[in-house]
Amino acid sequence: MxxxxxxxxxxxxxxxxxxxxxxxxxxxxxxxxVTGETVTFGQYADQSGPNAAIGAAxxxxxAYLQAVNAQGGVRGKKLRLISYDDGYKPAQxxxxxxKLVFQDGVFAIVGGVGSPTTAAVAPALxxxxxxxxGMATGSPIFYEPTRKYVFPAWPLYTTDGKAMASFLKTHxxxxxxxxxxxxxxxxKPILAAVESVLGHVEEIPYSPGxxxxxxxxxxxxxxxxDALVLATIAAPAAQILNELPKFNYAPVRVLTGSACGYSEIxxxxxxxxxxxxxxxxxxxxxxxxxxxxxxxxxxxxxxxxPAEIYSAWGWLAGQVAVEGLRRTRGPITRQxxxxxxxxxxxxxxxxxxxxxxxxxxRGIGSQFIWQAKNGRWLTVPNxxxxx
Amino acid sequence: MLxxxxxxxxxxxxxxxxxxFPIACGFRTYPLFIATQFAVFAMVALSLxxxxxxxxxxxxxxxxxxxxxxxxxxxxxxxxDVDLLVGVIAGAALAALGSLIVGLPATRLSGHYLGIxxxxxGVAVAQIALKxxxxxNGDEGVHTHAIHLAGTVLSSxxxxxxxxxxxLGAVTAFVARLPRTRLGRAFGAVRDxxxxxxxxxxxxxxxxxxxxxxxxxxxxxxxxxxxALTGFVAPEDFGIGQSLLFFAMVVVGGTASTxxxxxxxxxxxxxxxxxATVGGLSLTLIGAAIVGVALFRPAGLKSLWRGGEGSR
Numbered sequence: 001m002x003x004x005x006x007x008x009x010x011x012x013x014x015x016x017x018x019x020x021x022x023x024x025x026x027x028x029x030x031x032x033x034v035t036g037e038t039v040t041f042g043q044y045a046d047q048s049g050p051n052a053a054i055g056a057a058x059x060x061x062x063a064y065l066q067a068v069n070a071q072g073g074v075r076g077k078k079l080r081l082i083s084y085d086d087g088y089k090p091a092q093x094x095x096x097x098x099k100l101v102f103q104d105g106v107f108a109i110v111g112g113v114g115s116p117t118t119a120a121v122a123p124a125l126x127x128x129x130x131x132x133x134g135m136a137t138g139s140p141i142f143y144e145p146t147r148k149y150v151f152p153a154w155p156l157y158t159t160d161g162k163a164m165a166s167f168l169k170t171h172x173x174x175x176x177x178x179x180x181x182x183x184x185x186x187x188k189p190i191l192a193a194v195e196s197v198l199g200h201v202e203e204i205p206y207s208p209g210x211x212x213x214x215x216x217x218x219x220x221x222x223x224x225x226d227a228l229v230l231a232t233i234a235a236p237a238a239q240i241l242n243e244l245p246k247f248n249y250a251p252v253r254v255l256t257g258s259a260c261g262y263s264e265i266x267x268x269x270x271x272x273x274x275x276x277x278x279x280x281x282x283x284x285x286x287x288x289x290x291x292x293x294x295x296x297x298x299x300x301x302x303x304x305x306p307a308e309i310y311s312a313w314g315w316l317a318g319q320v321a322v323e324g325l326r327r328t329r330g331p332i333t334r335q336x337x338x339x340x341x342x343x344x345x346x347x348x349x350x351x352x353x354x355x356x357x358x359x360x361x362r363g364i365g366s367q368f369i370w371q372a373k374n375g376r377w378l379t380v381p382n383x384x385x386x387x
Numbered sequence: 388m389l390x391x392x393x394x395x396x397x398x399x400x401x402x403x404x405x406x407x408f409p410i411a412c413g414f415r416t417y418p419l420f421i422a423t424q425f426a427v428f429a430m431v432a433l434s435l436x437x438x439x440x441x442x443x444x445x446x447x448x449x450x451x452x453x454x455x456x457x458x459x460x461x462x463x464x465x466x467x468d469v470d471l472l473v474g475v476i477a478g479a480a481l482a483a484l485g486s487l488i489v490g491l492p493a494t495r496l497s498g499h500y501l502g503i504x505x506x507x508x509g510v511a512v513a514q515i516a517l518k519x520x521x522x523x524n525g526d527e528g529v530h531t532h533a534i535h536l537a538g539t540v541l542s543s544x545x546x547x548x549x550x551x552x553x554x555l556g557a558v559t560a561f562v563a564r565l566p567r568t569r570l571g572r573a574f575g576a577v578r579d580x581x582x583x584x585x586x587x588x589x590x591x592x593x594x595x596x597x598x599x600x601x602x603x604x605x606x607x608x609x610x611x612x613x614x615a616l617t618g619f620v621a622p623e624d625f626g627i628g629q630s631l632l633f634f635a636m637v638v639v640g641g642t643a644s645t646x647x648x649x650x651x652x653x654x655x656x657x658x659x660x661x662x663a664t665v666g667g668l669s670l671t672l673i674g675a676a677i678v679g680v681a682l683f684r685p686a687g688l689k690s691l692w693r694g695g696e697g698s699r
Contacts (some may be wrong), residue, residue: 027416028546049628087670089628090621091613092527095420096663102416116526120619141527148422183516184526207514208526298533308527 008020026201029128031105032280034332041065041321042079042100044117045314049087052261052337053234054113057136058083059302060294060311061111064318066301067293074325082106090120092231097121101130107170108133111317115185122150129190132252133341134317134363140186143382148363151341153320153354153363155280157186161193162302163278164229164254169197170250178225179214182232186224188229190256201229206236207225217243219255220251227252234259241269254278254369261309276380277370280351284378290350299387311379312350319349320363391429395521397646405552409545416499418486420616420658426548427613429652430635433562433645434605440643441565442598443578444493445502449507449633452482452603454516454525454625456610461620464531471536471550482607483513483600492598494592495677509630514624528621531614541615558605574598591692632659639680641687650688 014023015046031040045055060079065079086093100106108131112118115137121285125132126147134153135142138160142152147232167272168177177198181187183205193202203225204216212360217240220228228251229235249375253275260277263267263284271274284287284307291307294315320341325332327340342361347354352364369383412641438444456478462467465476486605487509493501516523523529534541537649541547565571576584585591614620631676632655654676662672682688 027414048668060451071486085665085668087663089624090619091424091617091624092659092663094617094619095417095424095660098417098420103418116621116623119527120617120621124618139527186526207517 011233027102029101029130031101031107032129032334034077034107037076038078038080039074039296039325039332040082040104040106041108042104042106043081043083043109043111043113043314044086044096044100044116044121045083045092045113045263046088046112047085050091051088051114051233054136054258055085056305056308056310056312057111058319059316060298060307060314060316061318062314063294063301063311064315064322065313067297068318068322072383074322075328079322079331081110086114086117088114088117090116093117094124097125098312100328101125103130107131107332108321108333110134111136111314111322112340113137113313115141118142119185122147126150131324131334131338133343134320136313136317138189139187141185143362145361149338151320151356151363153316153323153349153351155364155367156281157189158193158196159365159367159385160202160256160278161190161229161231162197163369164190164256164276164382165194165197166385167251167276167278167369167380167383168229168254172227175193175227175252176202176223176225177227177229178220178223179221179229179231180204180206180213180305182236183207186230186258190229194229194231208231210236211239213240214246215245219251221247224253227254229254230259231256232264234265238265238268241271241275241288245271257281257309257367260370260377261312263306263308263327266372272372273374275372277377279309279365279370280364280367281309282350283318283370283379284308285376286379288350289310290348294350313361316349316351320344320347323347329382332338333348347384402556406530409548414542414671421656423544423548423551423616424613425653425656426551427609427616428633428636428656429649430555430558431606431613431633432620432640433558433646434602434634434651436637436642436645436648437562437565437574437602437605438598440648441445441562441578442574442595444497444595444598445499446489446505446599446602446630447502447627447634448489448505448507448512448516448630449602449606450625450627450629451505451509451512451561452485452606453610453613453629454620454622455485455510455603456607457480457614457620458516458610459607459623460611461531461614462522464614465529469530470540471534471611471615474615475554475608477607478611479604482610483604485607486603487596488600489604492657493595493599506627508631510627510686511624513622513625516625521624526622528619529614531618531620533677534615534618541675547616551616554608554612557607559645559649563607570594570597587655622689635673639687641689642663644687644689646652646692647687647689654688660663 002379084096110133112135122285124147131149133151138154138157165214167357181191213362220356255277282291312313324341342358345355354364367385370377418592459478459481460474573589581591636651641647658676
C-alpha cells in the first residue's frame with residue numbers, strides 16, 4: 001500500500017513540475033497572414049440550443065461568401081466559412097473559438113451569434129489579435145471601450161429602445177407605456193433607453209426561458225397601460241402577444257427587431273395586425289435592392305433556408321468582413337485588415353450605412369419602425385431614428 | 388508486469404497516456420483545452436457517482452454545485468487576485484455549504500422526490516447567478532484574472548492541463564478507495580438498505596448528508612478549476628442541460644465504477660465536441676449515445692470489462 005501511495009505521489013509531483021517548468025508554449029494564433037488562395041472565416045452560431053432560430057445567421061453568411069466567390073472572390077482569393085454549433089453555451093463557444101483559431105487557422109471570426117457567447121470570447125480574441133467582425137449582438141459591452149480587434153456592426157440595443165420610445169412619444173403622446181423586458185444584457189439596455197426618453201414606465205422583467213406571461217399581461221392591463229413595449233426575443237413576444245386577445249386587451253404593441261424577424265411570424269401570432277417593430281434591416285416584403293440580392297442569393301446557395309431577418313444578420317456580417325478585405329492594401333495581414341476596416345466610411349450595407357474609425361467601432365447607427373399591415377411588414381414613413 | 392495488479396496496470400497505463408498526450412498533440416492549445424475540460428467534467432461525474440453509485444441517492448442539479456465553485460473562484464480571482472488553491476478550497480467550501488440546503492431534505496426524501504429537489508436547486512443557482520448582477524455580472528459573466536498557483540502564473544494550456552489532471556488523479560484515487568473506508572462502507576450500507584444500516588448503528592441521516600457534502604465539495608472544487616480553465620463564467624453554462632449531461636456521464640459509464648464513470652465522461656465529452664461541428668445535431672447525437680448505451684449496455688460501459696450486465 002505504501003509503495004502505491006509513493007508511486008502516485010511521485011507521478012503527481014512529476015506531472016506538476018513538468019507542467020510548470022515546461023516552456024510556456026503559449027501558442028500564437030496561426031493564419032495571421034493570408035498566403036494561400038483562400039481566406040477562411042470562422043463563426044459560432046447556435047444550431048441546436050435555445051436560440052437555434054437566430055443561428056440561421058450561418059446560412060446568410062455562407063450565402064454571401066458564396067455569392068462573392070461566384071464573382072471571382074476578393075483580390076483573387078476565394079472565401080470559405082467554418083461554422084460551429086455552440087448550443088448558446090459560452091464555455092462551448094470558448095472551446096470552439098480555440099478550435100477555429102488554433103486548429104483551423106481562420107483569419108477572422110465573423111458573424112458570431114449571441115451576447116453571452118460573444119462575451120466569453122471577445123476579450124481573448126482581442127488579446128490574441130484575431131479580428132471579431134459583425135457579431136449578432138447590440139449589447140453595449142462590445143462597443144465601449146473600443147477594442148482594436150472587435151468590430152460590432154449592429155446598432156446598440158439602446159438605439160432599439162430609443163427608436164421605440166421616440167416613436168411612441170411622437171405618434172402616441174399621452175399613452176401610458178409599459179415595458180416587458182428580458183432581465184439580462186439584452187432587455188435591460190432597451191428598458192433604460194425607453195426610460196431615458198419617456199421617463200418612468202410600468203416595467204415587468206422576465207427570465208430567459210419563461211413561457212407563461214398571463215400574470216404580466218393582467219398586471220399591465222390593470223395598471224391601465226395602453227402602449228406596450230416588448231424588449232424580448234421571438235418566443236416570449238409570440239407568447240405575450242397571443243395572450244392579449246384572451247384578456248380582451250388591445251394596447252399599442254412595439255416589438256424589437258430580434259422578435260419580429262422570422263418568416264412565419266404572421267402565422268405564429270394571428271393578432272399581429274397593427275403591431276410595430278423597431279428594426280435596422282429592410283422589411284422582408286419591401287423593394288429594397290439589397291434585400292432582393294440577399295433573397296436571390298439565399299434561393300440559389302441556401303435553398304431550404306428562408307431569406308428572413310436572422311439569416312440577413314449573417315449576410316450583413318459577410319458584407320462588413322468582405323468590405324474590410326477589399327480595402328486591405330498589400331499583404332493580407334490581420335493588422336492591415338483592421339486598418340482597412342477602420343477606413344470604412346458610409347458603406348451601404350443591407351442594414352444601413354456603416355462607418356468605423358480608429359476611435360469608434362460603432363457600426364450602423366440608425367433604426368426605423370415597421371408596421372404589420374395586411375399580413376406583411378411595411379416601413380413607417382419618417383420613422384428613422386439616429387442614436 | 389506481474390509486479391502490479393490489474394487495476395494498477397490500468398492506472399499506470401492511464402498515467403502514461405496523460406503524460407504522453409501533450410507531447411502527442413504537439414502542445415497545441417485546442418486539444419489540451421478539450422482534454423482539460425474532459426478532466427474537469429470527469430471530476431464532477433465522479434463526485435456525482437459518490438452520491439448515485441456509492442450512497443444510493445440522486446442529483447439532477449449537480450451543475451448547481453459546479454457553478455457555486457466556479458463563481459466563488461472567479462469572483463475571488465477578480466476581486467482579490469487569490470491563488471488558485473485558495474479558489475479551489477473556497478469553491479469546494481461554498482458548494483459544500485450549498486449542499487446542506489439539498490442534503491438536509493435528502494434525509495427524508497429519496498428517488499424521484501429527491502431528484503426534483505436537486506433539480507430545483509440546480510435551476511435556482513443558475514437563476515441567482517443570472518439575477519444577482521452586482522456579484523455575478525449577470526449574463527455578461529465574470530472574466531477571471533490571470534491564474535496563479537503557488538506564485539507561478541499558469542500562462543499556458545499545459546500548466547492548466549498538468550494541475551487539473553493531478554486534481555483528477557487525486558479525486559479518482561479518493562473515490563476509488565472510498566468503498567474500502569469506514570465511511571464508504573456506511574454509504575454502501577445506506578444505499579443497500581436504510582433499515583439494515585440503522586440496525587447496525589449507522590446514522591442514516593448523517594451518512595446521507597455527508598455524501599452530499601463530499602460530493603458537492605468535489606464538484607465545487609472542479610468548478611473552481613473550470614473557471615481557471617475557461618477564464619470566463621456565465622449562467623448559461625450551468626443550466627439543466629449541463630446537470631443532465633453530468634447525470635448521463637455516470638449512467639452511461641455505469642454507477643459505482645470509477646473507471647466506468649471516467650469512460651462515460653470521456654465518451655460524452657468526445658461526442659459533444661465532435662457533434663458541435665455538425666450543425667444542429669449535437670443534442671441529437673448526445674441523445675443517441677445515451678439511448679444506445681441504455682439499450683445495449685444497460686449497466687453502462689463498465690459492463691464492457693466486467694462482462695454481461697455488470698454489478699454494483
